[in-house]
Amino acid sequence: MSELEAVARKPEGPPRIPGARAVRPRDAATLIIVRRDGPRPRVLMGKRHGGHNFMPNLWVFPGGRIDRADFRAPHATELKPDVAATFNAHLKPGRGRALALAAIRETFEEAGLLLAKSAEPRPAAGPWREFLAQGALPDLEALDVVARAITPPMVGKRFDTWFLMAEAERLMSLERRPDCGELEEVAWVEFDDALALPLPAVTRAMIKEAVARLEDAARPKPFLRFRQGAMRPAHL
Template sequence: MNPDQQGDNAYISKSELRTSSRAVRPRDAATLIIVRRDGAQPRVLMGKRAATHKFMPNKFVFPGGKVDRADARIRPPLDLHPEVLRRLSAGCSESRARALALAAIRETYEEAGLIIGERGSATIRSRSPQWADFLKHGINPRLDGLHLIARAITPPYRNRRFDARFFMVDAEHIQGDIHDRPEGSGELLDLHWIELAEAKFIEQLPHITRTVLNALEQRLQAGAGFATPGPFVYQRYGKSVVGDI
């Protein structure tokens, strides 16, 4: 999802480059940045994508993935903050906006084994195998603590493209123990908490991830709220554009 074509070409494999003349339509995706504040410095959860991945192999990223059809069918008791829902709904329906947020929570559970949710209401039911596995713990996903901090669309020259929304949530919303090295599906290797100041200097870091980390650092330092905009990174006529979301 790197918006900087010149900088990115040096780091992507040939399989990631588009071979046809028509740009691939980006698919909706969501990422969740979990912030721990129980130490001297804020820490975030990151892991390394395996070398066998066709999209961003060997890169350090946050948990996340594409939106699943079942994500739009979940109705959590605790909804998105009104300002987050308003900003997230720009260009899509409110139902799709909630599906994006739920995808971020589901993918985090699958990839890191961490449950972002609450126990204070009757457990939702779902026929989706992924959501059924999440809900078997008797915990509902909760959206009210999610901040929308960035959006990025993969450049047209990439073989796989995503329209990704980056959410942030405080680790206090995790149900259960918070391990130093969480275990999930194994899709993300070397999954661990890393200080925000150090994360920006990881060598195998996509440019867009570094951009989001910089935006996250600014938000935390300013004590930004749900209505605070974040960067929207995309390409227009071959040039990188950074707007607001």
């Protein structure tokens, strides 16, 4: 059984209440940041707090749900044409950019790292206030699409998640803000060591996908979704 088939067969999260309608998945994005300044590549991972009702004590990539403010947040660079084309093939105009901005914002909130370009600090309200106060604007050009996965309808908490990837050299600094939000621990971990951590099945699959993509950037991008009564891995 492939890693993607394993994800499809064992969806994670609280089960849907019997007889209840399927929960509509919430749009989300997560960021896989790869660091190559050592003998072997490392990936940024964070441990979720044990008090969470969704994936407690598991190691994940930083990321989270889209916010309305992400649709109008300022940015220093635009998405690369191929990344924008992938988003636009599946989403309404502007939604892909908002998801990319959500991933960058959440990475700052959860891991204290800025995937951004230097800029004049500017006042703002809402979830972008602290980010923009750092003298930074999001660097959308740094992002690539790795995969997309939609939690199946039998799970009570669902997400439509886009997995994005960026190189750590595009971060403004490797020094992070000490307050890491939802993530209890944050670490740069070699890929083999990351696979030994307690992980959600989808995170394990995406670590392996990231490794494969580092070797072949042109490989097809997985799309996991529930169709015709089963999770059927496809491609974007």
